[in-house]
Amino acid sequence: MFVTLAGILALAGTLAGAYYFAMRPEMLRIAVGPANSDDVKVVQALTQAFTQVHSHIRLRPIQTEGAAASSQALADGKADLAIIRGDLDVPKDAEAVATLRKNVAVLWVPPPAKGKGRGKKADPKITKIAELAGHRVGVVGRTPANVNLLKVILQQSGVDPGKVEIVQFPASEAADAIRNQRADAYLAAGPVNSKITADAVAASTRDSGTLTFLAIDSAEAIAQNHPAYEASEIPAGAFGGSPGRPDDEVKTISFSHHIVARKTLSESTVAAFTRQLFSVRQALMAEFPLAAKIETPDTEKDAAIPVHPGAAAFVDGEEKTFIDRYSDYIWWGLMLVSAMGSAGAWFAGYLKKDERYNNSTLRERLLDMLAAARRSDSIEELDRMQTEADDILRDTLQCFEHGAISEGALTAFNIALDQFHNAVADRKALLNSIPQNLQRAAAQFRASGTM
Template sequence: MTDGPDQDNAEPIVPPSPRSAQRRAAFVVLAGVLAIIGALAAGYYFAMRPVTLRIAVGPASSDDLKVVQRLTQALNNQPHSQVRLRPVQTDGAAASATLLGEGKADLAIIRGDLDVPKNAQAVATLRKNVAVLWVPPAAKAKGRKAGPKITKIAQLAGHRIGVVGSTQADVNLLKVILQQYGVDPAKVEIIQFPANEVVEAIRNQKADAYLAAGPVNSKITTDAIAASTRDGGTPTFLEIDSAEAIAQNHPAYEASEIPAGSFGGSPARPDDEVKTISFAHHIVARKGVSESTIAAFTRQLFAVRQSLKAEFPLAAKIETPDTDKDATIPVHPGAAAFVDGEEKTFLDRYSDYIWWSLMALSAMGSAGAWFAGYLKKDERSNNSSQRERLLDMLTTARHSDSTEELDQMQSEADDILRDTLRCFEHGTIEQGTLTAFNIALEQFHNAVADRKSLLMSIPQSLQRAGAQFRAAGTA
């Protein structure tokens, strides 16, 4: 028996390279990875981009405003600053507190002895202020007898008291002090002098005693006390020896001392330590500002403070807030995290979001794979039926008596091959399934070639007779 031409041309089917399917899978994986990286990069950008905080401060030309302006320049000029400031100038601490309470500012400089907004939380203590009460020496006048010398606060009844500055808060402070010593504020004449007019007022003896509230090294207070020195006499400092009692009744105040020589001069002014009360100017944040933002601001604030000390001494007065639970102004969680060394990093803050995002992406990938497999179910089922059909044709080919029938089956096998290769390209069937199909197809081609060779060697009359015999037998 000789091999027919079909046997010579029959070649085993080489499975198509799965590179196309692998390439598509690689593209899908790469796209997913890039999507995750892009999402993380976008999240990092939005989380770390600079946040601009509005800070209410005033009045104009005040030390508070000068400090905030310098802080604003320093923070805004830092190359990797996470927080930037935008000052909102107000008429004073009370107006700043109002803006914060109304949500029109994110930060504010307020006085601790004023009404604190309910949504205010402490970030830092900008500076401590002391109350200074003094009496200028009596002027010598011919033919006029000097009044009794004032050495105690209780002796101020019936006298004129000048308050340095135009804020009502300092007048309220004076009234608290007077009431502690049994002096009815209505029995004294309170006169307010703007800071730029107080020196002239002292020289012209427009009041019998004066009150100034500010830092110990305040230039305004120092100049006012220097102006009180005349005719060789020195001012008398009135000691607030009931400072602890005042602090107990008014938590916004603290018992404090004015060190000897704080206001210069020779002899030193004062010549000994003077008991008094103090209060703070606070940097407060609106409760709704995020913890991470305030933690970053607090960290930058104290870093900048160190660099500004030499050129701007007022920055040295900035202190960390009181983190005790019973603090007069509750501390902001972000500031507390910085003070306690518990500030969260980017991963600490967003690790849960990153984890759940990855889990969600994984779940979506699994769901997508299942859905894709579900959509290919019919295609796999059809391919399985085609394999069964190929095996049936293999059996039929071994007993066929017609080359036309063999040609038809071979054409059908070509169609099955085409569909099978398409399924493999689409990822519907695996490499093992394609290999099994290749073996079946090779057996089919061998069977067709062998049968054709056999039929070509048999005379046509015998072929027809055999076909009729089998047809009759089946009938």
């Protein structure tokens, strides 16, 4: 009984410990950059939201120089999660958890400044990407990924990138660079409602004319040759103004920023993070509109970035509960406790085999005393046997308390003891009814016969 109780307590303690370790807050490192970017702001908002609602998953941002550096941090094992660009090299160990946002490539040509070209023949206005050869194109942002994006567009449009002068400037300096006419055309990449792109487009507006947005007519071909890109459109009026800019839909390409996780990160952890991400998204939208762009990952087998099984379980509604995840361990734990209880009971019985044998000998002695009491002719002898029976009773009760004998054996002993007491009482009553001289004669007769 004590062994079984100890096993049950051990199992309960094990289950309680397993539940504590399974449910305790888990800290995940997430690589994101560059500083002051929208991605950093989103991650900071998520970090605060997870802390405020006491979520199981907590985030610890690791700031990097950009998406490429974040990707490398994940590959090096310095981060558990990372914000990466889908058109950059994805680490082999990375699997998609969510789509943070979709970005579009915006190419436009500002109107010529007043007085430009006075006294000489003005350059023809650029209306197509094919006409960018021999011109300077400004790229908003310092990341090399935007330059690679421009080169992909130029090559697919039949323009040799070597014949285009590409200059880059930080997003914070974009408006000044455009006002100072540092390029003939400009490229920006970001969400359709990106403030950076909207400010750059607004800085290009002049009184001398209207902006020209360059359509990427080869968008489908780019998407076919580069799976990271998709054919897309910039909606009319996306960048505001009066009249709206652009005044009609413009063909372009898009790519995504993804939240990815290490492949070795547990399925339950990623499922919990994904569930929390989409549960707080709605609350963040009021103060951080970019949170509305967070989408579930592509769960198709041919997706550009394979989805993590934990995220797929959440999307497909197949997320496992605590019991689902640990039912096998619980079942095997019960089997182990049962086996340990049986082994403990056998071992305890083995240790008490001498005590059981001794009690069995005493029980046989009690039965012999029962037969002797029925033949005894001496009250003194009967008293001695009764005293010995009391000692046997004390030893038997101790054996029962120690677990050496079962309740059934104790019952059998009680029956034998009652019979012995009845035999002693009957024999004493008989001896007391016989005169003393006859008792002595009978005793002498038996003694002589014995001799």
